[in-house]
Amino acid sequence: DVKVTQSSRYLVKRTGEKVFLECVQDMDHENMFWYRQDPGLGLRLIYFSYDVKMKEKGDIPEGYSVSREKKERFSLILESASTNQTSMYLCASSTGPNGYTFGSGTRLTVV
Amino acid sequence: DQQVKQNSPSLSVQEGRISILNCDYTNSMFDYFLWYKKYPAEGPTFLISISSIKDKNEDGRFTVFLNKSAKHLSLHIVPSQPGDSAVYFCAASGVRGGADGLTFGKGTHLIIQP
Structure with missing residues (x-):
């Protein structure tokens, strides 16, 4: 089974801090994604990557950046955390539309 | 503008009955549709999918129907169980x-009543 591991289940950070969310997949997938899930808003795509060092903006990239230095690892960076970035963050990897696997999520609270 | 719409935030169904979850889309370029299930504090898990060249796909208790002309799909769960x-x-x-x-x-919260 494909495994997507997010390094933290829960995080509490202060406003203005730089925050790193890490995601690692173990199945050599080309494509990796970062979503955030908020009540009543569903899952919204922040950034995605289809290859090492390649990245593309999703629907809500403002306030975020990403890094993909190795194929298995995709990091989401909050440059200066704000309270409106309090959310559940979900990482996924895939080989195609039928092959998405999500991590367990990171619940980030910015205070 | 929302391209995939689930207009029912929640749905309550009695155990053993059929659950029908609906989804509408606006983008005619979509050609593959999926349903994911999510428990609290877990990531979404894939449930069932359908290609735009089909109108029905079945997997055990789960069936997805696609009406391309109406840009509408639905997920049927029969019989509904508490674990659902x-x-x-969508x-x-x-x-x-x-x-x-x-x-x-945006998701539909399905509640199966005993």
Whole structure:
């Protein structure tokens, strides 16, 4: 089974801090994604990557950046955390539309 | 503008009955549709999918129907079981085959009553 591991289940950070969310997949997938899930808003795509060092903006990239230095690892960076970035963050990897696997999520609270 | 819409935030169904979850889409370039199930504090898990060239796909208790002319799909769960209580997300992918991400609806919280 494909495994997507997010390094933290829960995080509490202060406003203005730089925050790193890490995601690692173990199945050599080309494509990796970062979503955030908020009540009543569903899952919204922040950034995605289809290859090492390649990245593309999703629907809500403002306030975020990403890094993909190795194929298995995709990091989401909050440059200066704000309270409106309090959310559940979900990482996924895939080989195609039928092959998405999500991590367990990171619940980030910015205070 | 929301391209995938789930207009029912919640749905309550008695155990053993049929659960029908609905989803509408606006983008005619979508060609693959999926349903995901999500429990609290867990990531979404894939449930069932359908290609735009089909109108029905069945997997055990789960059936997805696609009406392309109406841009509408539905997920039927028969019979509904307590473990089916979860949030269900409808998702769609376009010409890049999901490489540029899936577009999700807002979700429907299904509650199965004993």
